[in-house]
Amino acid sequence: xxxxxxxxxxxxxxxxxxxxxxxxxxxxxxxxxxxxxxxxxxxxxxxxxxxxxxxxxxxxxxxxxxxxxxxxxxxxxxxxxxxxxxxxxxxxxxxxxxxxxxxxxxxxxxxxxxxxxxxxxxxxxxxxxxxxxxxxxxxxxxxxxxxxx
Numbered sequence: 001x002x003x004x005x006x007x008x009x010x011x012x013x014x015x016x017x018x019x020x021x022x023x024x025x026x027x028x029x030x031x032x033x034x035x036x037x038x039x040x041x042x043x044x045x046x047x048x049x050x051x052x053x054x055x056x057x058x059x060x061x062x063x064x065x066x067x068x069x070x071x072x073x074x075x076x077x078x079x080x081x082x083x084x085x086x087x088x089x090x091x092x093x094x095x096x097x098x099x100x101x102x103x104x105x106x107x108x109x110x111x112x113x114x115x116x117x118x119x120x121x122x123x124x125x126x127x128x129x130x131x132x133x134x135x136x137x138x139x140x141x142x143x144x145x146x147x148x149x
Contacts, residue, residue, distance in 0.1 A: 021116035025109045032105040040098030047091030055090040081142045107136050 046052045056064070056076060064072050073080050079087060087093035110129045117126040138144065 019116075021113050024112050024116075028109050028112060029105060032108070033102065036098050036102035036105065038098075039101055040095065043091070043095040043098055047095055050091070052091035052094060053089070054092050055087060056092055058092075103140065107133055107140075110136075 047054065048058050055078065064076065067075065072078065078084075084093050084096050088097070110133045114126065114129050114133070117129060
């Protein structure tokens with residue numbers, strides 16, 4: 001159990017100590033999230049300003065908004081799954097980099113936590129982290145073929 005420390009507030013509230021690995025994880029999420037948002041903003045600007053060519057022009061997007069994902073993919077001949085990686089030359093696909101980056105942050109965070117839990121010989125947290133990494137990697141891989149793809 002985490003050691004409790006007393007803070008200096010008037011009511012002397014007890015707060016648990018935060019471990020160094022939790023601080024690393026929190027900082028990764030903090031700075032990584034801001035970096036992901038920056039990537040999203042920059043790539044969106046590249047798309048809507050026309051600096052990068054578009055697979056589907058921004059002015060035409062309203063034609064596809066009401067479609068189911070499968071219909072959209074069929075009509076536009078857009079790639080599905082990880083196929084978007086081959087389309088990074090298009091402004092509308094490069095915007096997915098920010099989303100993918102934000103999605104992988106949790107896995108990176110768990111990879112940062114893993115050595116600390118191994119060093120502490122904390123079997124329960126080590127097992128939880130390994131299972132989380134495996135489940136997230138499996139979900140991201142597309143092997144399960146779930147969702148609209």
